[in-house]
Amino acid sequence: MTGNFYKRVLLAAVIIFTLMIAGCAGMEVSTGPDKSVSSRQQSDSDLKVHFIDVGQGDSTLIEKDGHFMLIDAGERDQGPTVVSYLKEQGVKKLDYVIGTHPHSDHIGGLEAVIKAFDVDKIIMPQKAHTTKLYERLLNTIDEKKLKITPPKIGEVYELGDSTFQILGPNRDYGDNLNNWSVGIRLDYGKTSFAFFGDAEKGAEDDMLANGFSLKADVLKVSHHGSSTSSSGPFLDQVSPEYAVISCGKDNDYGHPHKETMDALQKRNITVFRTDQLGSILAVSDGSKVTFPGQNKGSTNDSKTKTEESKSLTREYVLNTNTKKFHLPDCKLATSIKKENKETLKGTRDEVIKMGYEPCKSCKP
Structure with a gap:
């Protein structure tokens, strides 16, 4: 009987040991999928910034964790182009729409966008304009029972797991509509993007003085690369690695101007341009920013394009x-x-x- 007892104890010990091994193995199996899911979610949750080619105008779509924000929409005839682009990216609702300032090459297409999508919040400066286009936009906003939220310096908003802070406009700029531009810095992880509409040097000086950080990895160059913007001190403070210029091919304004291109080149900033490349995508994983499908040769291409524009009579x-x-x-x-x-x-x-x-x- 004593022998049978010890046999039973030994058998029980073997069973317990076997179950413990199986349990540990089971834990390892379950940990593996959790890690791979986490890695996959991180990849799927990259911040994506689409600089949409709308010719001589501005339009930027930002997406994060299934949330979307649109900054400007080009001229009115570009509205259908922007709507189509947004639908291709799977946009069904826009968390934010920012109309940086009342010039037609920025807000012209917003009427079509607001009609096509549900919108949670519209941010526009408190500067009225007398054009029919601007009035049509206001009527569309009213028809959708939406309200305009004025930009408040320093205020922070969430877009999925990213945030953006309002940096401009800082004061009343009278009839200079460009300086009324809504300026923001978008942050995700250790990376940042800066957007300032058509802000000129006066507005840039105010942003330099307001105490909020301007540092960004990517700068959407203000005013399509005009020499009225992108002052040396401002570029030095933003200190971007990359710059994106939205402008039309062979545009009548000669954008981007030589002075701006020289300033960017002097600081070894890699430049991407919609007039040369079409719509441009930038992707951030929270640690670094990449431009899929593009290469750093774009700076040289931009220089060549600028040299060509110099000879335009x-x-x-x-x-x-x-x-x-x-x-x-x-x-x-x-x-x-x-x-x-x-x-x-x-x-x-x-x-x-x-x-x-x-x-x-x-x-x-």
Whole structure:
């Protein structure tokens, strides 16, 4: 009987030991899938920033964890293009729509977008405009029973697992609509993106002084690369590794201007341009930013494109009194006194070398 007892004890010990091994094995099996799921979720939850090609205008779609934000939508005729692009990306609802400022090349397509999608929040500056296009946009917002949220400096919003902070506008800029642009810095993990609409140097100075961080890995270059924006101190403070310029091919404004391209090149910033590459995608995994399908040769391509634009000959109207030059259809050009008005056919650089400055209204 004693022998049978010890046999039973030994058998029980073997069974318990076997169960313990099986249990440990089971734990290892369950841990493996958990880790792979976590890795897969991290990959699926990358922050994606789409710089949409809308010609001479701006439009950016940001997506994170199934949440979407749209910044601007190009001219009115680009509305269907933006709507189609958003649907291709699986957008059914927009958490945020930001209309940076009332110029048509930024808010023109928003009417079509707001009609096509449900929108949670619309952020626009408190600067009214008298154009029919702007009034149509306001009517559409009313029809959808939406309200406009004015930008408040320093306020932070969530987009999935990312956040963005309002950095501009900082004050009343009168009739300078560009400086009314809503500026934001978007953060995900250790990476950041900066968007400032068409903010010019005056607004940039205010953002430099407001105490909030401007540092970003990617800068959406303000005002399509115009020399009225992207001052040296501002670029130094943002200190991006990459810059994206949204502009139209062979546009009438000569964007991006040589001064801006030189400033970016001087700082070894890699440049991507929609007029050369079409729509551009940037992806952040929280640690680094990549541009799938693009290469760093884009900076050299941009330089070549800029050199070509320097030789573009066109007609300019000169004001010999104010030493400003304008495009022929500029409203300020038509008001120049006859004795102070001259017409010149040449390149933009040639006019600047003659001592003239570009008009801030038509931005030749």
